[in-house]
Structure formats: C-alpha cells, structure tokens
Amino acid sequence: MDVRERVQNYYGRRITQNQGCCASKGETGRVGTLEVPTYGCGTPTRFADLQPEETVLDLGSGAGLDCFRAAQAVGETGYVIGVDMTPEMLKRARAGAAQLGLLNVEFREGYIEALPVEPGSVDAILSNCVVNLSTDKTAVLREAYRVLRAGGRLAISDMVRVGDAPARVTDEGWCACEDGAETVAQYQARLQEVGFAGISFTGNAPENGTYSAQIRATKPAIREASPADRQAIEALLEGADLPTDGLGATELLVLEENGTVMGVVGFEPYGEAALLRSLVVAPKGRGGGLAWALLVRALTVLRARGFTVAYVLTTTVPELLLKHGFTELSRDALPEALGASAQLRGAGACPASARAFTKQIV
Secondary structure, three states, X not given: OOHHHHHHHHHHHHHHOOOOOOOOOOEEEXXXXXXXXXXXXXXXXXXXXXXXXXXXXXXXXXXXHHHHHHHHHHOOOOEEEEEEOOHXXXXXXXXXXXXXXXXXXXXXXXXXXXXXXXXXXXXXXXXXXXXXXXXXXXXHHHHHHHHEEEEEXXXXXXXXXXXXXXXXXXXXXXXXXXXXXXXXXXXXXXXXXXXXXXXXXXXXXXXXXXXXXXXXXXXXXXXXXXXXXXXXXXXXXXXXXXXXXXXXXXXXXXXXXXXXXXXXXXXXXXXXXXXXXXXXXXXXXXXXXXXXXXXXXXXXXXXXXXXXXXXXXXXXXXXXXXXXXXXEEOHHHOOHHHHHOOOOOOOOOOOOOOEEEEEEOO
16 A cells, blocks of 8 residues: 555545544634534635635645635635545535535545646645645646646645654654655755745744644746737846847747736757757846746746757856756857857857856756
8 A cells, every 4th residue: 555545544534533633533623604624734725815706726625624715715706626535535525515505616536646627727726734745745736836827826834844854754654744744945946846936934943843834836927928028028138238139039938927027038949959048037026936937947848849958158047057957068068059049159149258058858
C-alpha cells in the first residue's frame, strides 16, 4: 500500500468515526446551523480575498467546510469546486451542501496531483493542511498553476517545518501532517519552479518542529505581446539600459498587472536553440519574483515548441540565471548561428562585459 492509499484510508476511517486527524474527537466549524467536521490547520477563506462571482477551487476539500464558507463569500453568482480523493469525505461534503441548500458548490472525486478541472478556469485556490500530505508536492502546485486564470491566486493553510525532517517517517506521522511537512525554503522553491510570484509565508515559527503557515502566491498574467505593447516594451528596456535593436525578430512575452505592462522577456529562434533576451521588470514590480516567473514561462514555451537549448547574454541577471540552473560559458563558445542576432553584432549589441549562459531545456 502506497502513501496515498494510507492517507485515503486514514481519513476515510476518521470521518466515519467522527474523529479528528490528531485527536480522538474531531473538531468542527459552523456554517449557518450546520456543524462541519474540519481537519485543517487554519482558515484560508479569511485571507483569500474572495469576491462575488469568482470561481474557487479547494484542494483536498474534506467534509466541505472551506467550500461552504467560500460559497457564502462568492455568492450565488460565484461557484466553488471541492476536489478530494476520499469517498467518505465526499459523501459527507455533498450531504452538507444539500443540508445548506447550496447550489453553487460541487464536489469532484480526484487527486490533487491530477485535478479534474479545466485549465485557466479558476480565480482562487484554497487548501487547508493537505498539500503536505502529498508525496509529489511539485505536481500539486503545477496543477494549481494550470487551472488558475492569469492573475489568479493561492491561499493555502499548511504545515511547514523548521529544522530537519524526521529521520524515520511513519504512517501516523505522515497522516497527522507532520512527517510530510517541508521548510519554507523548500515550499517556496516549489512554488517558484512552476511559475508563481508574490509568494509569502506568515505564521508563528518555533525554534524547531512544525507549525501552521498562511501561504499566498499569484499566477502572473503573462501573455504574448501585441503591436500595441511595443511602446511600453521599449520604455522598459530603455529604462534598464537594455538594447531595443532587433526586437522585430524577437518573439516577446509580457507580464501585465491591472492593464499595465510590468515585465517582458523575448527569444530569437535559431534551429533547436533559442537566444533569450530583453528580460526586464519595471522597478516597482521588482523583488516579488516576477523576473523568475517570466523566465519560467519563457522556458516552458520554448520546451513546448521543441527547442532543446537556451542561451542568454546578460549584464544584469547572472545570479537569477545561475539559480535557475543555467551554466556560464565563454562567448566564443556560443553557436555560430547566434551571430545573426542583433545582440551579437552592430552598434546595439550587448557590451563585451555581457556574460553568456546556457541551459538544456529538453
């Protein structure tokens, strides 16, 4: 029996026996006149900033408490989807929705590592002490990113760890949300890896052990640039002392916030290789992970189109590239085909001080 089956059986027994995950008697939360069992470590609906008419998804929805609270927040014109893998939990949640007369809530059976939800269909994602239970947390967060709309957000209550993981992992410790908890640094790295930005963790951390954290993150609104973006793109590049020569031969992605272009990245194709260029974020948007998110999206697009290797020339973001797995190489080692780029020739070329980097993206 694998970890997923053990977790499923554990929580199936607990809800059937009216027990909590870590104590003999389950805690409950009230929605209207209904007492709903809860197995969470926080209240994500309190910091999710849910708005009327939004579509909300709860990862590992359990007996439905956070879904019911979300349904009240988004109103009759909004919609809430709960996904859980445990039949006993789904049965209790559906019964609760019926008792409350909620017509804007739906519970779907499935795994949070492979969500039964359409891409780009959700405004906000909640989760309450569930991601730590997965053995493939990156898959969970990648799925969350997939189903969120551009500009959508995460609001997760989860257990995180200070110090080392236990030397010996037990079924009881894992199911009780202890042994599967990761550090803030590990959790943040996973969020960044799939492209989230605006990441924050709040909570009362002990000197050692696990604690409940409020985790927020945003899926940046990144899209293909249009001709109407050209002036804003050139302004960003000029403001960062980056060349604008050769933009006509460059495919560009822009990051938009509230209708304003806040960042850009581009690439020029050369066979199976691509030259990344023009990576910049507006000054007021820096420090929130937007440059990383742009780089993640650009590499994702390149991979999907069949490119196998990416190159970069830069004077501004070498540390970002190294953290992202790029390696430095001599400019003389760049493929000859890249010599056709305006980045490597003419008055607008990158200066001699620009360093070269590469990364395999297959």
